[in-house]
Amino acid sequence: MGEFVRLEVADGIGTIRLDRPKVNALNDQVTAELAEAARAAAADEVRAVIIYGGERVFAAGADIGVMAEAGYAEMASRSGRLHGAMDLVAGLGKPVVAAITGYALGGGLELALAADFRVAGETARLGQPEIQLGIIPGAGGTQRLPRLVGPAKAKDIVFTGRMVAAAEALEIGLVDRVVPDAEVYQAALDLVRRYATGPALALRAAKQAIDYGLGVDLATGLEIERVQFAALFGTDDQQAGMRSFLANGPGQATFTGR
Numbered sequence: 001m002g003e004f005v006r007l008e009v010a011d012g013i014g015t016i017r018l019d020r021p022k023v024n025a026l027n028d029q030v031t032a033e034l035a036e037a038a039r040a041a042a043a044d045e046v047r048a049v050i051i052y053g054g055e056r057v058f059a060a061g062a063d064i065g066v067m068a069e070a071g072y073a074e075m076a077s078r079s080g081r082l083h084g085a086m087d088l089v090a091g092l093g094k095p096v097v098a099a100i101t102g103y104a105l106g107g108g109l110e111l112a113l114a115a116d117f118r119v120a121g122e123t124a125r126l127g128q129p130e131i132q133l134g135i136i137p138g139a140g141g142t143q144r145l146p147r148l149v150g151p152a153k154a155k156d157i158v159f160t161g162r163m164v165a166a167a168e169a170l171e172i173g174l175v176d177r178v179v180p181d182a183e184v185y186q187a188a189l190d191l192v193r194r195y196a197t198g199p200a201l202a203l204r205a206a207k208q209a210i211d212y213g214l215g216v217d218l219a220t221g222l223e224i225e226r227v228q229f230a231a232l233f234g235t236d237d238q239q240a241g242m243r244s245f246l247a248n249g250p251g252q253a254t255f256t257g258r
Helices: 030-040 072-090 107-113 129-133 141-149 151-160 164-172 182-199 200-213 218-234 238-249
Strands: 005-010 015-018 048-052 096-100 102-105 117-121 124-128 163-165 177-178
Touching: 005 030, 015 030, 015 182, 030 072, 048 107, 048 164, 048 182, 096 124, 096 182, 102 107, 107 124, 107 141, 117 164, 124 164, 129 151, 141 151, 163 164, 164 177, 177 182, 200 218, 200 238, 218 238
Parallel strands: 015 048, 048 096, 096 117, 102 124, 117 177
Antiparallel strands: 005 015, 124 163
16 A cells, blocks of 8 residues: 555455545656556456545646656656556556546546546536646647547647536536535446446456557457457356346346456
8 A cells, every 4th residue: 555545445346545635646656656556456356446536636637846847858757657557547457437526637637537437526627737837748638538528629628728617527528427526436436336246357358349449440449349259258257147148137147257
């Protein structure tokens, strides 16, 4: 367990909890601890993941005080480590939801973009304000954001550096649900709870087929899907799911994740 980032596991659901007062700024230590938490969350006993910054703020970006005096060589190395941490989160072979309270700005929004789903509080504010500092997003914002909301909306958010209110974020598809602030974590828990007892290998295959397929041409994507589909016929869950369907109808199977 890190000083600022910890993984808490209960009933098959892992919560990666950011806890660096006051705004969960992403310095080198937080980045390293986030990467370690993501590696730990890859364990088989963790079937779904919530990323949570607490009741007041998700993460308000990088530590500008540290970055202000950095040069090219230092930032090339630091950004590589930050990208690596985000990729570990994005690459988790299980459903991941970001539970967003308060601000998700800069690297904070980029962390939320690495999740599969985003639940936001009614007063949440999201954005990529880097342009106001004379730089651009450096941890996935120029790549994951347009894939989620489309290039024009992404350019508006990145070019202006403005904050996006929760209602607009929902309208443009930047978040998937908006709930009262006090209900954000519970809503995220409700969203992923069903996956904790689901067919873990099939969920991983579905996530990989979608994510990898988005980065290739259609024919290659279809081949990725075909291979993943066929491979699942070597799992216990496929046998359990189909036998249960034939005996009891849909939705009654008990899965072991094997």
